[in-house]
Amino acid sequence: MNHDFKMVATTLFGLEEVLATELKNLGAQKVTIGVRSVSFFGDKGFMYKANLALRTAIRILKPIKSFKVFDEDDLYKKLQEINWERIMNVDTTFSIGAVVNSKHFTTNSHYISLKSKDAIADYFRHKYHKRPNVDTKHPDVKIHVHIQKDYCTVSLDSSGMSLHKRGYRTATNIAPINEVLAAGLVLLSGYTGDCNFIDPMCGSGTILIEAAMIANNIPANINRVEFAFEKWEDYDEDLFYTIQDSLLKKAKESHFKIMGFDKAPSAVRKANDNIKNANLSEFIGVHHVNFFNSVKEVFGKTTILFNPPYGERLSIDVKEFYKKIGDTLKHGYPDSTVWFITSDMEALKHVGLRTSKRIPLKNADLDCRFVRYDMYEGSKKAKKRAPETKEDL
Incomplete structure (x- = not known):
């Protein structure tokens, strides 16, 4: 039996209410509007449905851990406290995406992605003397790290490529609309x-x-390959x-x-x-x-x-x-x-x-x-x- 869990759909500025309406019409529970995002609850089947049907979502994230964080070393330590075996193993390829909006972090999002990657790789290396490989193009697991002020949320990205990549557009003009x-x-x-x-x-x-x-x-995404x-x-x-x-x-x-x-x-x-x-x-x-x-x-x-x-x-x-x-x-x-x-x-x-x-x-x-x-x-x-x-x- 599938159980409901929290998810977050990201979107573009100004489309939050449109996305919330889409989610409600699909049957999402506990829909809450954020900044360029809408959180909601649903089961595994609803996660599949959201990816297939939502027109104004960029990606569907499944949060796995939230914690307070104060600097890069603290982030590294907290990431190593997550039980990563529940999500992946040493043979799993992975990639990291990061968004940072915090005065505690003076480095850019790319550096946070690298720090997060090291924390996860070292977690497996210390335990199994082998580390999983990074694959930025077609990873088995895509992880999203979002730092807002004092809080970090680590999520699994269920979408992969941005959902605006519907799969039908092969020919474009200059500056095509998203x-x-x-x-x-x-x-x-x-x-x-x-x-x-x-x-x-x-x-x-x-x-x-x-x-x-x-x-x-x-x-919306019926033409997506994966x-x-x-x-x-x-x-x-x-x-x-x-x-x-x-x-x-x-x-x-x-x-x-x-x-x-x-x-x-x-x-x-x-x-x-x-x-x-x-x-x-x-x-x-x-x-x-x-x-x-x-x-x-x-x-x-x-x-x-x-x-x-x-x-x-x-x-x-x-x-x-x-x-x-x-x-x-x-x-x-x-x-x-x-x-x-x-x-x-x-x-x-x-x-x-x-x-x-x-x-x-x-x-x-x-x-x-x-x-x-x-x-x-x-x-x-x-x-x-x-x-x-x-x-x-």
């Missing part, structure tokens, strides 16, 4: 597959793919495939259009390659179209969501570019809810539309805003499209 962030944007927009969806600057198609998986309730827990001694293959089959049986079929545009033929080719890899070609259409020359050709309510070039990627006139976004939306896309993410707050002033929502997010190291514009038809246009003022920003 899959977890893309899924988070779609979920924050409220899109569920109940209307048309357009990404008018789709690049390599990541937002389109995440939107299609959400619309059809397809598990998870770290598959190498654990207590891995239950039958249980894993039972969980996977159960999730796939809940897939549905959305009958609304999901479309992407890009002015670059190479981007269209890359997007179609990735969509094919994700087995979603029947749900997504990608077209060689310049958004600024386009109009809405689908009937009914439409969600428009995109990641326009910004920051270092934008080598054109920012004012003119963002003004053209606003003009194209005003004249070509009535009855649409429009969302896009940008790190250029000044550029938003040139869109010429009033935002109805602004959500702070991070894209890599960039502070961003995920903004919403409501495009109405008829008499509401003039009232709702008053230009933004500096105070609105």
Whole structure:
């Protein structure tokens, strides 16, 4: 009989509440929101389910020990007090990842990883005169050391490679959006597959793919080759495939259009390659179209969501570019809810539309805003499209 234990799902800044909602909907217990993380309780089967299904999680950690720690030598000593035979043996390969946020530690995370590795290796060497080997690429066990102020938490990483590596993206453009962030944007927009969806600057198609998986309730990581827990001694293959089959049986079929545009033929080719890899070609259409020359050709309510070039990627006139976004939306896309993410707050002033929502997010190291514009038809246009003022920003 499986027993519930504590786990921690890490995520990106601004997606904590979205991840908590995902966990609750999956059936997690005792869900608690942290900083870039959400803790919860579940059994082994739920750990498998979380890795397969969560769209906004970076990795799923299983804490094995927490203790107070004051310096590197104290960390080394406390790590050697853990009964590592319960987790691995001298023939097990392992790797260490570390995150440090403490005034007691003046060294960087890489040094803490090395110190932790030495502590575990020496534990076995002292007992068995043999030490397990480190494998940074495909370890049997991946260990995560997190030091926050006075406390250290040692966890097993059940995911392995970051969960944003879904397995479908083989072709990318410059600075492609992270899959977890893309899924988070779609979920924050409220899109569920109940209307048309357009990404008018789709690049390599990541937002389109995440939107299609959400619309059809397809598990986010169904295309992954492996998870770290598959190498654990207590891995239950039958249980894993039972969980996977159960999730796939809940897939549905959305009958609304999901479309992407890009002015670059190479981007269209890359997007179609990735969509094919994700087995979603029947749900997504990608077209060689310049958004600024386009109009809405689908009937009914439409969600428009995109990641326009910004920051270092934008080598054109920012004012003119963002003004053209606003003009194209005003004249070509009535009855649409429009969302896009940008790190250029000044550029938003040139869109010429009033935002109805602004959500702070991070894209890599960039502070961003995920903004919403409501495009109405008829008499509401003039009232709702008053230009933004500096105070609105």
